[in-house]
Amino acid sequence: MPPRSESQPAGRTRGPARTARLSREAIVNAALTFLDREGWDALTINALATQLGTKGPSLYNHVDSLEDLRRTVRMRVIGDIIGMLNNVGEGRTRDDAVVSMASAYRSYAHHHPGRYSAFTRMPLGGDDPEYTAATRAAAEPVIDVLASYGLEGENGFFAALEFWSALHGFVLLEMTGVMDAVDTDAVFTDMVLRLAAGMERR
Structure with missing residues (x-):
């Protein structure tokens, strides 16, 4: 059994859970859920990114703009x-x-x-x-x-x-x-x- 790395605390074998893989479909589905909870006016790229556990710029790999998201x-x-x-x-x-x-x-x-x-x-x-x-x-x-x-x-x-x-x-x-x-x-x-x-x- 290989020795545990000094940087890895005892009893911990994995790092924090990663954010689910983003896709246009996942973003749109999350936006629909967000709408029913927060309302239309609250829907922004940054607010949705926070719900998804990521940063706003990550969403722009899948949607062109807030208007693109809202239209979709x-x-x-x-x-x-x-x-x-x-x-x-x-x-x-x-x-x-x-x-x-x-x-x-x-x-x-x-x-x-x-x-x-x-x-x-x-x-x-x-x-x-x-x-x-x-x-x-x-x-x-x-x-x-x-x-x-x-x-x-x-x-x-x-x-x-x-x-x-x-x-x-x-x-x-x-x-x-x-x-x-x-x-x-x-x-x-x-x-x-x-x-x-x-x-x-x-």
């Missing part, structure tokens, strides 16, 4: 929301689909407040064609359901936008505590059914 995070969130809406809407039509999608959307916002904030940070139209296309794609699952009410084409898109506006407004009021004294579950269900009834009449 937004695109990931949009993809997650599209997948969620497609899953809950599969095999459903009309009121059944609308209520299920609305409930899933509300649940996502409450369970992932930071990610939800990222989802609503940029306009539907803008200087980023890929992002614009992605945000419009997020409406497609709802538009598909609205087609079962006979709303198609431009009418379907605007109806989906109206539907989203109602859900977003409700979620924000809940998250800011404005409706703490109200049975929000009952109000939410009633609102969604009223929206569905309006689609039926249109």
Whole structure:
């Protein structure tokens, strides 16, 4: 057995744990977790690097800038929301689909407040064609359901936008505590059914 090095204390055979190997995927995943805990405005390269147990410059080997990271995070969130809406809407039509999608959307916002904030940070139209296309794609699952009410084409898109506006407004009021004294579950269900009834009449 070789003698222990004088610089190595007794009972210690390994040095401190190393930081997990960084990659773009690992950084984006960490950013998503960071968002839900700290919020959108707190997301910076240095703050995220601290969470990852490294220094800010190390992240620049995998992301070009803070804006690059934030854009990538937004695109990931949009993809997650599209997948969620497609899953809950599969095999459903009309009121059944609308209520299920609305409930899933509300649940996502409450369970992932930071990610939800990222989802609503940029306009539907803008200087980023890929992002614009992605945000419009997020409406497609709802538009598909609205087609079962006979709303198609431009009418379907605007109806989906109206539907989203109602859900977003409700979620924000809940998250800011404005409706703490109200049975929000009952109000939410009633609102969604009223929206569905309006689609039926249109």
